[in-house]
Structures are given as structure tokens and as C-alpha cells.
Amino acid sequence: MDYFKSLITKFIIAMQQRPGLLAVIAFCSGVASYVLVERKESFSQFIAIFLLVSWVWLIIDNWLRDKVEQRFGVAVSPNFMRFALQMVQQESLFFALPFFLAVTQWDHPQAIFTALMIMCAVISVIDPLYYKKLAKNRMLFAVFHNFALFVVILVTLPILFNVTTSQSLAIALVTAVIFTLPSLGNLMPNTRWWRFPLLVVILCILSAGLWQLRSWVPPAALxxxxxxxxxxxxxxxxxxxxxxxxxxxxxxxxxxxxxxxxxxxxxxxxxxxxxxxxxxxxxxxxxxxxxxxxxxxxxxxxxxxxxxxxxxxxxxxxxxxxxxxxxxxxxxxxxxx
Incomplete structure (x- = not known):
């Protein structure tokens, strides 16, 4: 037990000292996940569960940091959690992107959706864009966060629960909004109270708009x-x-x-x-x-x-x-x- 505690402690300290490694790990794991899923379909269920658990982890961020400090005696820097958030977003985007690339008809409006995914994936690995442009705009960052969650749910639901493409689209839209709301406190600490209901309205409007344009969303599972x-x-x-x-x-x-x-x-x-x-x-x-x-x-x-x-x-x-x-x-x- 002491060995595992020491190992976890060293990993946390190493990641805080070399945060750039998280971006590299996220990119490689996203691509590797897709390759493994293509070779062995049953492995996709493990990847899907891991990604969904990662998003739940973001919701309990503050509670989890307190528990890590109590258990291992290591105060996890908010900067580390910020990089971890970036890693989960990267992992989600790079895992989902190959599925969408494989089914996109480039002479159809769904090419716009896939192009947006490519742009978000690129932004997530370029730190100057991610931190200096995206992260500073809190509303835009919340939408980015919601979009990354939406695409990974869209891919994982049919894999885990055999939900039809149409059902998974509706569930992904609702779930992405519900999962994003509890994490807004971590995304935007010390912000003005009126920003939260405004963001909720914006996310709901975007989800409703995307549902109206659902024919633009490639069916990633098919x-x-x-x-x-x-x-x-x-x-x-x-x-x-x-x-x-x-x-x-x-x-x-x-x-x-x-x-x-x-x-x-x-x-x-x-x-x-x-x-x-x-x-x-x-x-x-x-x-x-x-x-x-x-x-x-x-x-x-x-x-x-x-x-x-x-x-x-x-x-x-x-x-x-x-x-x-x-x-x-x-x-x-x-x-x-």
C-alpha cells in the first residue's frame, strides 16, 4: 500500500513539474484508443467507461483534491487540475474524432461539424491558443467543454448500451448540458452570479439549435x-x-x-x-x-x-x-x- 501511495505521489509531483507531458499523453492515448477499438471492438467498452468516469471526476474536482491531500499528504495544485481538465478534453476529442472522420461525407453540411471538431482538437493541444485565448473567455470555454463532452457521449452510448443513433443524439445533448452545469463552478471560480444562469440558457439554446441541425451531425457509431x-x-x-x-x-x-x-x-x-x-x-x-x-x-x-x-x-x-x-x-x- 505504501508503495502505491509513493507511486501516486511521485506521479502527481512529476505532472505538476512537467505539465506539457499531459498534452502529449492525451494526444497519444486518444489516437491509441481509437486504434485499439478498431482492432478489438470489446475494448471500446473499457475506453467508453474510462472517458465517462473522467468527466464525472471533473465534476467532483474540489472534493477529490481534498481527499488526495488527506490520503497522500500532497496538495494538488489548481494548475495541475487545469492541465488535467485539458487532458480529458483532448482525450475525448482525439478519441471521438477518428470515428467522425470515417463517416463524414465531405460534400454534405456534416463536414462543417467534423471541421469544428478538428479545430477544437487542434486548439486543445496548442497551449497559447488554449490558455491565452480560449480559457480566458469563460463563456466560450464552457461551450468548448460542453462540446467535448457531447461528442464523446455520442460515440460511447451506442458502444456501451446499444442505444440507437437517434436516441444517443438526444441523450448526448441532454447529458452534456446536465454534466456541464455542476462543473461550471470549477470552470469559472469567483465569477459573478448572473453568469451561471446566462450560461445555462446559452447551452440550452445551442443544444436546441444542434437538434434542429441534427442531419449535420455524422452518425459516429455507424x-x-x-x-x-x-x-x-x-x-x-x-x-x-x-x-x-x-x-x-x-x-x-x-x-x-x-x-x-x-x-x-x-x-x-x-x-x-x-x-x-x-x-x-x-x-x-x-x-x-x-x-x-x-x-x-x-x-x-x-x-x-x-x-x-x-x-x-x-x-x-x-x-x-x-x-x-x-x-x-x-x-x-x-x-x-
Whole structure:
């Protein structure tokens, strides 16, 4: 027991003397976490629990520092806790970012959300930006803190509890606000009383706004590994026959089109998705499809559309979306006269 006490004491002192190491550790652990999750899905549950516990730890910051001082006789500097806060934010952003990068459609507005994540991750590792610009603006810092929590919850909920993408989005928005409120005292000590209700209102407005723009948020837990359009599907092999990008109107009306998709999802997750058909950027059909998670190459399924408008010449698009309208992926094709 004395050995562990001594080890913890040395670690705390070392981190207070070399705070820059925290940033390096956070960046490396975030990237390593994603690599390990990709190789072994069950490991993702451990990472998810660790990250959520880290955020709970931030809420009980003051109580925890008192307990460490009583137990180990080491007064933890507020500066250390400030760097630890930065580390948790970095870990959260760099763990979640690869999931979003893997599913983002860069010709869709969801690219804005992922670009915002990239910007926040970069800011979190550049100390002059983080401390001299971001941390000094308390309202902006609280929003940054809330956003980092939101993205990590969005990734971890489907992994831990097999919550659907639509449900996890709603829960993440509410939970991020609830978890952020108790930590505002640690984020903004000795501030004026009126700033707290103002921040609560701002966070709620931002959450409501993000919900309205939920189609811009990439579904981090789902990934489209393949999408193919064809006239036929091999039922035995569960594979499409051919890959159509262009066809004539006669073939479209007489043979129809299969949309074959493979969607990768966490093990145990059952999700309802839709194949949305758009003609000249206008929705003309929406076909429901149920998928199950766990397969490495993605859950293979297809829908068959035979009902097309009489005048169908032009540009078509098939989008794969969640119940909340989040885009998983898409494919395009052209119908010729």
C-alpha cells in the first residue's frame, strides 16, 4: 500500500513539474484508443467507461483534491487540475474524432461539424491558443467543454448500451448540458452570479439549435462500408450483381433497381435506417431497412425499388440515413433518355 501511495505521489509531483507531458499523453492515448477499438471492438467498452468516469471526476474536482491531500499528504495544485481538465478534453476529442472522420461525407453540411471538431482538437493541444485565448473567455470555454463532452457521449452510448443513433443524439445533448452545469463552478471560480444562469440558457439554446441541425451531425457509431446499385442481387451469396452508375429510362422502368448496402455498427446494436431516393435533389421515396451490428464487413441488406416517375431522366441519388435524418452515406446515378 505504501508503495502505491509513493507511486501516486511521485506521479502527481512529476505532472505538476512537467505539465506539457499531459498534452502529449492525451494526444497519444486518444489516437491509441481509437486504434485499439478498431482492432478489438470489446475494448471500446473499457475506453467508453474510462472517458465517462473522467468527466464525472471533473465534476467532483474540489472534493477529490481534498481527499488526495488527506490520503497522500500532497496538495494538488489548481494548475495541475487545469492541465488535467485539458487532458480529458483532448482525450475525448482525439478519441471521438477518428470515428467522425470515417463517416463524414465531405460534400454534405456534416463536414462543417467534423471541421469544428478538428479545430477544437487542434486548439486543445496548442497551449497559447488554449490558455491565452480560449480559457480566458469563460463563456466560450464552457461551450468548448460542453462540446467535448457531447461528442464523446455520442460515440460511447451506442458502444456501451446499444442505444440507437437517434436516441444517443438526444441523450448526448441532454447529458452534456446536465454534466456541464455542476462543473461550471470549477470552470469559472469567483465569477459573478448572473453568469451561471446566462450560461445555462446559452447551452440550452445551442443544444436546441444542434437538434434542429441534427442531419449535420455524422452518425459516429455507424459506417457505410459499401453501397451498390444493380438490377439483380445474388440471394445465396448476399452480393449485388453489377454496379450501375448510369442507365437508360427503359431499363429503369422495366427492371427497377436494387440498393445493396453494408453498414457497420457496434455489436448488439439494432438500428432502423432508410434508403432515401432523391430525383433532381427532391425526395421521391423512403424505404425502411433494419440492420444489426457486429459484423466486421458490415450488415449486408438491400431494398428493391420499381416505382419510378414517368419522366425519370436526370440525376438521381440514394442516401442512407438514420431515423433522425443523419446521413450515413450515399451514391449517385444518372438516367438517360
Amino acid at each position: 459506417r457505410l462500408t459499401d453501397i451498390t446499385l444493380s438490377h439483380e442481387v445474388d440471394l445465396e451469396q448476399r452480393q449485388p450483381i453489377g454496379n450501375i452508375k448510369q442507365l437508360d429510362s427503359y431499363s429503369l422502368h422495366h427492371q427497377g433497381l436494387y440498393t445493396w448496402t453494408a453498414v457497420k455498427a457496434p455489436r448488439g446494436l439494432n438500428e432502423k435506417i432508410f434508403h432515401v431516393w432523391l430525383y433532381n435533389s427532391k425526395e421521391v421515396d423512403r424505404i425502411t431497412l433494419n440492420i444489426s451490428g457486429g459484423r466486421e464487413q458490415g450488415y449486408r441488406a438491400w431494398t428493391h425499388k420499381v416505382n419510378f416517375p414517368t419522366d425519370s431522366v436526370g440525376k438521381w441519388q440514394v442516401q442512407v440515413v438514420t431515423e433522425s435524418g443523419q446521413l450515413i452515406g450515399l451514391t449517385k446515378f444518372t438516367v438517360l433518355p
